[in-house]
Amino acid sequence: MRPILMKGHERPLTFLKYNRDGDLLFSCAKDHTPTVWFADNGERLGTYRGHNGAVWSCDVSRDSTRLITGSADQTVKLWNVQTGAQLYTFNFGSPARSVDFSVGDKLAVITTDPFMELTSAIHVKRIxxxxxxxxxxxxxxxxxxxxxxxxxxWGPLNRTIVSAGEDAVIRIWDSE
Incomplete structure (x- = not known):
């Protein structure tokens, strides 16, 4: 069996995410440009332009209408999946490492890296x-x-947040 090759990024890839239906594949890379692909044949459907640093992670809403991306440019962006339009930009004082929509897509958990005097942190944003x-x-x-x-x-029923880091420890936090 020969693999489907999806070429289009110019720098190393950092993250992959299927949508719930499995027909779309989202990729993140150090080239600053999240990309959406048709999963069945590898056709590049579009890119999301606006980040100025490596994009470390992404998540897609359950209805596949919104994409959230976290970047080394110290921002997290919300996008319209279909049009590629930026809907909102969250600004942080340090790189945004990971993003995850809650069940129901009403919240997002975002991790930020330690930077200068800032420690690493977990942020919960209402969407x-x-x-x-x-x-x-x-x-x-x-x-x-x-x-x-x-x-x-997010843990079960959005009641907890589960984190893992460079210290080799998994932590379960109460989110309520």
Whole structure:
């Protein structure tokens, strides 16, 4: 069996994510440009332009209408999957390492790296249905351990956040 080759990125890839239906594949890379592919044949459907640093991670809403991306440019962006339009930009003082939508897509958990005087952190953002009502405020900020938090995801029923980092420890945090 020969693999389907999806070529289009100019720098190393950092993250891959299928949508819930499995027909779209999203890729992130150090070339600053998240990309969406048709999973069946590898056709490049589009790119999301706006980041100025490596894009470390992404997630797609359950209905495949929104994409969230985390970048070394110290931003997290919300995108319209179909049009590629930027809906909102969250600004942080350090690189955004991982992003994950909650079940229901009403919240997102975001990890940021230690940078200058800032420690690593886990941020919970409420995601507005209407992008014009989106705010920068965090619902919850958890100061992380020493070192980088490589990934944080929602636990069952969005009641916990599970994180893993460079210190080789998995932590389960109460999100309520």
């Amino acid at each position: 507005a249905r209407d992008p014009t009502e989106q705010t920068e405020e965090s619902e919850l900020v958890i100061k992380g351990p020493q070192g980088r938090i490589n990934r944080a995801v």
